[in-house]
Amino acid sequence: MDKKGQKRQGYLSWDEYFMGVAMLSGMRSKDPHSQVGACIVSEDNKILSMGYNGFPKGCSDDEFPWGREGDPLDTKYLYVTHSELNAILNYRGGSLEGAKLYVSLFPCNECAKAIIQAGIKTIVYDCDKYADTPSVIASKKMLDAAGVRYYKYNRTDREITIKV
Ligand SMILES: Nc1nc(=O)n([C@H]2C[C@H](O)[C@@H](COP(=O)(O)O)O2)cc1CO
Numbered sequence: 035m036d037k038k039g040q041k042r043q044g045y046l047s048w049d050e051y052f053m054g055v056a057m058l059s060g061m062r063s064k065d066p067h068s069q070v071g072a073c074i075v076s077e078d079n080k081i082l083s084m085g086y087n088g089f090p091k092g093c094s095d096d097e098f099p100w101g102r103e104g105d106p107l108d109t110k111y112l113y114v115t116h117s118e119l120n121a122i123l124n125y126r127g128g129s130l131e132g133a134k135l136y137v138s139l140f141p142c143n144e145c146a147k148a149i150i151q152a153g154i155k156t157i158v159y160d161c162d163k164y165a166d167t168p169s170v171i172a173s174k175k176m177l178d179a180a181g182v183r184y185y186k187y188n189r190t191d192r193e194i195t196i197k198v
């Protein structure tokens with residue numbers, strides 16, 4: 035019950051807010067199969083950067099391939115920048131030492147290297163659909179060795195509707 039003079043109830047938790055921002059960012063992705071979003075947050079809960087999976091600048095979304103199979107040169111995998119790496123590279127403010135990363139899909143081995151080297155210390159992820167692949171197994175090996183904590187986001191199933 036609302037009481038006069040007291041704070042509003044039902045506001046977004048920090049985790050809902052940052053994972054929500056990561057997911058919103060993923061909605062910018064042109065990848066027809068997996069839209070991934072990431073949000074980097076400081077130790078004192080300030081948003082530092084965001085990213086989603088996409089081709090590097092100058093590599094047209096309409097000319098480079100979005101396919102998943104066939105000749106590797108004709109698939110997206112050799113060209114796409116992952117959301118986590120984009121979030122790290124998008125940051126213009128200096129050091130990410132001690133920061134937290136919210137990401138909608140568990141980071142791969144290549145992003146794990148960048149996460150570790152950037153000084154990010156905590157990962158909050160939503161989906162882990164590639165957990166059984168060498169890439170994610172190697173990623174967890176490196177994150178464990180480097181002392182980067184990772185934990186699964188606890189979905190609250192809150193629906194957030196925004197009219198734009
Ligand atoms: N952690 C990740 N962050 C990402 O941004 N990605 C991107 C790369 C591709 O564009 C897409 C995965 O494609 P698919 O294999 O699910 O069709 O998501 C992939 C992973 C998986 O490790």
Ligand SMILES: [Zn+2]
Nearest residue numbers: 116141142145
């Ligand atoms: Zn990656």
